[in-house]
Amino acid sequence: MKVIGVDVIRGSVRSRSRRPSYAFVLLVDGEVLEETEVTQFRLLRRLAEERPDVLAVDSVQELAADQRELWDLLQGMPPGTRLVQVTGGERTESLAQVAGRYNLRFNRLSPHDEARTIARVAELGAGAEVIAFENTSRVTVTRHRSPGRGGWSQNRYARKIHGAVRRKAREVEAGLAAAGLRYVKQETRAFGGLSRVVFDLPVPPGDLPVSTYRGADVQVRVNGKRLERIRYRPATGRPRYLIVGIDPGTTTAYAALDLDGNLLALRSSRQITLADLVEELTRIGRPLVVATDVHAMPFSVEKVRRAFSAVPFTPKADISVEAKIEAARPHPCSNDHERDALAAALEAARHYRNRFSNLLRRVPPGYDLDEVRAGVVRGQSLEQVLEALRDRPASRPPPAPPSPAEAIGEDEERVRLLEGQNKRLRTLVRELQDESAAKDGEIARLEARLRKARSRAAASVRESAEVAAREAEIQSLRGRLRREEKHAKRLKRRVSLLRRHEETRLDPTGVPVKVLAAFTREAVRRLFETLGIHPRDLVYVAGYDGWGRTTVRDLADLRVRGLVLNARSLEGVDPALVQLCRELDLPLVAGGEVGVEVSGLIGRVDAERLARAEEAWARGQEALHKEQQEAMIRGVLREYQTEREKEVRRGG
Known part of the structure; x- marks a missing residue:
């Protein structure tokens, strides 16, 4: 190599x-x-x-x-x-x-x-390979010199150049056909031959039997189709090794660490199945050690371990709650299940830490430490691992590019899908623009034809039904053109807003919001048509005067993440609105508490301040539920006391 x-x-x-x-x-x-x-x-x-x-x-x-x-x-x-x-x-x-x-x-x-x-x-x-071109190519055969401005021999000179372009294009086409490649050809005819020939092929430039060429009269350019955004692909297809802690149950949680003990993923869900868990862990890496926080490994965790042929790790005794809290303190955990899974993974990483430190001093330079550590954890001696790695051939690029789900992470996959959507929208806009340009040309031709007819017989032609029909057709085309232009502008604006929204979503320090101009059903409908309102979207209400219960219920039915009001705090907000949001379990926060920045229909809030506001809302919800339960118990108690008094009176 x-x-x-x-x-x-x-x-x-x-x-x-x-x-x-x-x-x-x-x-x-x-x-x-x-x-x-x-x-x-x-x-x-x-x-x-x-x-x-x-x-x-x-x-x-x-x-x-x-x-x-x-x-x-x-x-x-x-x-x-x-x-x-x-x-x-x-x-x-x-x-x-x-x-x-x-x-x-x-x-x-x-x-x-x-x-x-x-x-x-x-x-x-x-490292990662830099990918800048798609697996498509374009071969362009063109003139290498200009025919000139004129002269007695200009025609002969132009025929010579255009004939050379045609001959070279035939040679290129013969080479592509001999290689068995499919292609799409576009020709531009000129005096005495061709001035330009383009071949589009669904293969990368390196697989073509043609290379860039420059001659006296003709030149050949071989280009790949550029990606809209530079991508990176892992240089090797080997996934990274993981230490995984799993807490099974009604709510399943898992924590994934690398072999150095760095947290890579922490998640919990009530709907996740074992198959989903295996798929998510495969997307993150390759589990080397599967750990639990109890001495006896649960059967469901054992099934996951067998799926990866991983090494099991269980503590000598069940990890206490105090030890779990202390171990998980540096990392934010959403619930106790994530805390237990993280504590199990950290305990396993702590168990192997000294052994890994000793390996670092004994392994000679030039060996992948992760592969060495993985072999030792599986029970091999250091000499056996080094011998196996020494016999392994040098790293080569994978024979075929991995699928997008394996090559990039979940966030990058979402970005790739959004880029594809934006690309399709841009293509639609270009098609509409081309259609509008064609209609402009058609209108220009019709207007020129009408002027000629008017010059021949202005009076009679003006009165004829044919001219009236043509004028009506022109007016119709103009109206249709204006509608198409307006539609194209709306599409451009929507693409711009979606791009800005996704750029804000990728910012880890901020959370994007969609701006609702007024707290009315009409404003909700316009926002839904312009940007769309999806589950877990954060909606910023610029003006909430004149709010209605139906509008609030509509937003709650859309399962938005919450509402951000244009207010310094919730103290000055209508208590009925706050009470309704409490009943619908729809988080309601004040813009002054989360640092709202608005630009048109798109805005952002500070992620940390939003998290604190949502936690405060959640605590209010818990207090409300507690008060409701206490009121219910007091009502039941009063009813019971009333019944007992009646029974005493009847019995006395």
Whole structure:
């Protein structure tokens, strides 16, 4: 396996006065063959000469200033070369953390040492591959020179160029047909031949029998179809190992830690089944240890453990409630079930911590510590694990790209789906714009035709039924065009609002809100048509004067997360509104308590302040339920006393 690792020494791709220089390390099958210093131009030349399997960096921002430059860089790389960011994809970590996972040490002040470490961890399978193009290609055959402005030989000159384009296009088409590739061809005819031929193919550029070419009269460009957003795919298909704590029961909770004891996931649900639990854990990683907080492992947890062939862990005695509270104190838990699952996972991680620390001193550099720790936990000796890893072939890219659910997390999958939806909406807008442009052209042609008819016989044509019909048709087309333009504007505005809403949703410090202009059913209907109102949406009520019970019940039926009123606090709010929301179990908070920021129909609130306000509302609900129960008990008691008095009177 041939890997090139680079790290910037001086300069920056964003600087116009000082272009970057890189520390360059060529690593072939684990052996360093060359270490030198190169410029960015020289780096691209070396990539074309060496054609490595991987170009490894600790940050793609050292190679490209923006997404456009990154596209150009990936387009110019050899087809078989992958760009790998060893510090991760969307969620990055430091190079020291990545190197520590393979027990490697390096001098952080030496760019050459960093480049050597980057190449080694990339060869071992660390990091994420940068994906910028879809698995489609476009081959474009065009003129390489202009026919000129004129002259006696211009026609002969143009025929020569256009004939060369046609001949080259036929050669390209023959090559694609010989390779058995399907394609869609578009031709632009010109004097003496063709001026432009485009082939669209459903395969990546690296699988094409055609390459970029520049001749005297004709040129061939091979481009991949760009993604709307740069994506990252794990360089290896191996999932990370997990220590999982499970608390079964009516409400099932699980906590997933990595082998270093860092919390990766914590969740509980009443509806989750064992199959759903296995699927969610598979999405997070590969459970190595399955733990519980009781000495005897429950049967349902045992079934999950067997599904992954994981190592069981149970404490010597049931973990006490005080120990669970103390262990889970640094982490926020929604309920006791999550606390118990987290305590079980942390107890298992604590059990293996000393053993992992001893391994860190004994494992030589260049081995994946997670694989070593997994082998030791399964009962193998350190020598057996190292021997097995030594015989394992070098890390190679997976034979096929993983499915989206395996390659990216749940949040990234949601973003990908929303990007696809936005892309479809943009396509719809473009189609409407093209249709509007076609109608504009049709109207222009009809108007020109009408002017010619008027010039020939202005008086008679004006009185004819044909002209009246055409004028009516033109008016109808104009009205239809105006309606289509308005519809296109509405779609653009809705796409913009949805994009802003999703950008706010991805911000961990804020929670998006949808703005309700007035507390009326008509305002609710308009908001539903514009942005949609979905379960768990947070609605901000800009003006709540004149509120109605039906409107509040409609919002409660939509199962929104809660209402944020345009008020400093709930003290000045109509008590009837607060009482109705209490009865409907619809959280009601004041905008002054959660820090509302509104821009049009979209806004955001501070996530921490919202959580505190929701907790205060929940405490009020508990107090209300308690008062209702006490009132009910007092009523039953009074009724019982009344009945007893009646019985005493009758008996006395």
